[in-house]
Amino acid sequence: MFTLNCFVIKEMPAGESSKRIYVLTKEMGIISVFVRGGMKSSKYSSATQLYAYSVICAEEKRNAKGEKYYYLNSAESISMFYELRLDVYKASLAAYFTELLFYSRIEGNTDNNEVMRLTLNTFYYLNEGKKDRELLKSIFEFRLLCEIGFRPNLIGCSVCYKYEDDRMFFDPYSGDLKCESCNAEENSAADMVLDKNLLYIVRHISLTDLERLFAIRISPKYQKLLTDFTEGYVKFHYQCSFDTLAFYKSL
Numbered sequence: 070m071f072t073l074n075c076f077v078i079k080e081m082p083a084g085e086s087s088k089r090i091y092v093l094t095k096e097m098g099i100i101s102v103f104v105r106g107g108m109k110s111s112k113y114s115s116a117t118q119l120y121a122y123s124v125i126c127a128e129e130k131r132n133a134k135g136e137k138y139y140y141l142n143s144a145e146s147i148s149m150f151y152e153l154r155l156d157v158y159k160a161s162l163a164a165y166f167t168e169l170l171f172y173s174r175i176e177g178n179t180d181n182n183e184v185m186r187l188t189l190n191t192f193y194y195l196n197e198g199k200k201d202r203e204l205l206k207s208i209f210e211f212r213l214l215c216e217i218g219f220r221p222n223l224i225g226c227s228v229c230y231k232y233e234d235d236r237m238f239f240d241p242y243s244g245d246l247k248c249e250s251c252n253a254e255e256n257s258a259a260d261m262v263l264d265k266n267l268l269y270i271v272r273h274i275s276l277t278d279l280e281r282l283f284a285i286r287i288s289p290k291y292q293k294l295l296t297d298f299t300e301g302y303v304k305f306h307y308q309c310s311f312d313t314l315a316f317y318k319s320l
């Protein structure tokens with residue numbers, strides 16, 4: 070039996086009245102937990118619903134093949150992020166963020182503290198509704214990829230180490246930057262182009278402490294460029310399109 074703080078990112082029916090929830094945890098990554106009778110209203114139904122941040126008590130069992138299963142014993146909610154359910158923009162972004170998490174393969178016993186903090190902070194601001202939604206989306210998309218192993222090398226040109234240039238060229242495949250003159254020698258058409266401001270913004274999202282991560286403000290013009298950049302980076306790494314993103318963008 071173990072007790073963990075967890076954030077519910079997906080729930081699905083299992084059998085007639087039970088459900089399976091997928092939760093993000095700091096200690097174990099994303100795990101699935103079976104909730105007996107979870108589709109009926111029970112004393113644990115709110116603490117195990119989508120977007121609940123809760124303390125759960127669960128136990129591990131193994132089937133004949135030795136595969137691990139977790140069963141819920143009890144749950145108590147810490148925060149429900151209730152406002153997410155009342156606004157279609159917030160709800161659709163929340164659905165997209167949890168889909169990104171679900172496909173991020175956050176598994177095992179690695180330390181997922183930063184992913185957990187990023188997620189809870191993002192959901193806090195989304196729920197509260199005081200930060201620009203597009204900015205929250207870009208921050209979550211790019212910083213999540215940074216935290217799960219795809220933090221690019223944005224310190225400077227990967228060839229001559231130049232810190233900045235009027236235009237820098239970013240290669241999502243290698244995660245490297247090149248300055249204008251170093252890039253001209255290779256002339257790669259697939260690279261993403263960043264001017265000084267956009268480079269400053271993506272460096273901030275990639276490298277700044279979580280305490281100051283959300284303090285950045287950007288103009289509508291740069292938000293549009295940032296959206297193209299972070300969506301492009303997501304598309305490159307996940308190699309799929311997300312229905313939840315398409316729905317959000319159709320609103």
Ligand SMILES: [Zn+2]
Nearest residue numbers: 226229248251
């Ligand atoms: Zn260079």
